[in-house]
Amino acid sequence: MAVSIQSCIILTSEGLQVVGLSYIRDGVQVFKDFSLQSAASLIVLRGASGCGKTTLLKLLSGHLQPQRVEYMPSAKGSCLVLQEDSLLPWMTGMENICKFAKISSCEVCQHPMYKLISRFVDKKAYQMSYGQRRMVELFRAIIHRPPYLYLDEPFNFLDEININAVAPFLVELSLTGTTVVLSNHHKEDIEIQRSADVFKFDGKFPVNSIDCLSRQV
Amino acid sequence: MQTLNHKKIAQEEEQLPVLAKPNKKAPRISASLKLKILTAIGCLAGPAIWICLKHFDIVSDRYLPAPIAVLDAFREVEPNILVHFAYTSFRLVAGFIAGAVAGIMIGIFINRSESINRLLSPSLQSMRSIPAIATVPFFLLWFGFSEWGKIILVVTGIAFNVAIATHQVLRDIPEKDRILFKSFDIDPTTFVVQYSLPRIFEALLPTLRFSLTTAVGVVIVSELLGAQIGLGYLIQTSRSTFSIHVIFLCMLLLGVLNSLLDIALTKGWSRLVYWKSN
Structure with a gap:
């Protein structure tokens, strides 16, 4: 690729x-x-x-x-991203990204990697699979730069x-x-x-x- | 293309060992029904033993009233026993909720900085170690027979325990959360609604259940010494008139009240911490 x-x-x-x-x-x-x-x-x-x-x-x-x-x-x-899932389970994926990376949801949606998480980013973290949580964590770390x-x-x-x-x-x-x-x-x-x-x-x-x-x- | 030799397959199947046929009978009683039966037995065992003890006259009325006498006490008490029950319930619920909220807020406050923690913790620890029941005469002198005095008494009886437990929960942040906050340069004490409160709710239920029992004791003692209505007052006046069946009725109602509140607390808490049950 x-x-x-x-x-x-x-x-x-x-x-x-x-x-x-x-x-x-x-x-x-x-x-x-x-x-x-x-x-x-x-x-x-x-x-x-x-x-x-x-x-x-x-x-x-x-x-x-x-x-x-x-x-x-x-x-x-x-920034260190551990093996363990560190999303706060009571927040949605979008909230976990915006509140920690200190960016707006608009900036999140405009990122080219957003298409990989768009299907589930608005779910609460506890509702996501482990793979989906990992994708959100990686997105957050990448967009944080x-x-x-x-x-x-x-x-x-x-x-x-x-x-x-x-x-x-x-x-x-x-x-x-x-x-x-x-x-x-x-x-x-x-x-x-x-x-x-x-x-x-x-x-x-x-x-x-x-x-x-x-x-x- | 090979064709199947059905005769040979049938011969080979005949030589295979015959497996034991599985027991096709379904269990007579399911596991959940067994648990329900055991629960029902547990609830009915006490009354059943009580009825037996009185039916065979094993314990005299001086020590243990008859079940019928206790039920008759419902009609004897003036005002109605349920009015006394309502007053005690109100004081207990109001004091417990206010005490839990105050305790959580104090715990969050002393966690804001190490300076505040060092300044306030010694006083909190001292006040926590004073038995709430020992402060009842003090509150009676301050507030007399007022409702406010009893509610504040319950608040002080549980708030300090809840505060210390809250502070401990916030200090013991899991490693992965500490790394998370440090990685994104965020002070966890500033994330009160998004982080502190949910973490507190996750861990505080055992402390609150214990505090509920403490609150019941504090309410009853306050009513024993300084009230004109309530289950504690009823126990005190019944003691003076040797109405042991009324005392027994009050104790049963207190047990029912405590159990109902404990169930409500547990169920309500599981809804509050919805992410843990999924």
Whole structure:
């Protein structure tokens, strides 16, 4: 699927650089002098469950504090979308988007990605399926345009069609000033793979570095 | 194209082990009917035991009145027992609703900032630990026999507990919600209607049910000591005249009142928190 770039100006993001990160959780040294360098604006983290992907995303977004770090991007303004559904169930999808992203419903309807959620966005969140809630959350994160967007398993509960529908918008977001870092198990996201630096955790602790499987084309 | 050898298939089927035939009889009593029967037995067991105890004269009238005497008390009491019931119900319901609302508002207020919390929490904790019943004489001196005094007494009896519980609910925000608010740079204390109230409603039902029982006790004690109408007043005057059947009737009506309000609270709350039952 081709990426349609909405703007003629491609804003460069800062990529991602982490130097000397150390973090201990529940007595386990998860990261020790961990370093990661990528000039890409779209980064994919792969690895088995429990290898530290979510912990790294929480550290980068400032929700966990490392014991020591030499350099890490600022967490100010960054946005983290967890695996768990975080829509407020008593609000509609539209309210969840407008109240948190601080935009009007008109701006929501004008976004090109709106067609993917228009069928169910006016339902209360508790009435939506898990896949529909995930689509609304991704829409909200994308339309918010933070400087750093961290996504933990964003394609959970989504079928192949929806993954392929959402992926170009994430790619486009990464080309317009946002560094997107996501952890992912799915192999269907060909568009993402092609456009990203892909790193893989080996599952051993403490994590000192992670292998780069492929670089952004 | 292969043709089916029906003879061979039939021979192979004959050699298959014969499975036991399923029991085609439907259950005689469904599970839901069993539960209803058990509930009915639970409701009727107490009166049945009572009737047996009196029929066989196992307990004297001094300790346990006969069921007929209790039913006769309906006609004996002046004004009508239902008038007393209505006054007690009004004081209880008005005080409970006002106390719950006040408690929730106080809990939201002290959660606004850590400074307000540090300033007010010690006083709230102190007042919460004073038994509401112990403050009855104090309110009688202030308000006398007025209705306002009894309602305010119920309010103070439950509001502080509800406030502390509300504050605790708002402090214990789930991790995913904290991440959500931080990601979009929103202070959760500013989302009172959209976030705080629904979260409070989700978690507050056990505290409110317990507070309802406290409120019943506070109302009755206030009527015992300072009222001229109500079930508590009726209990007090019946004690003076050794009318144990009237006391028994009042206790039964209090039990009915508490049960009805508890059911109404639970059902109303499940409608308020509609997203959890779906």
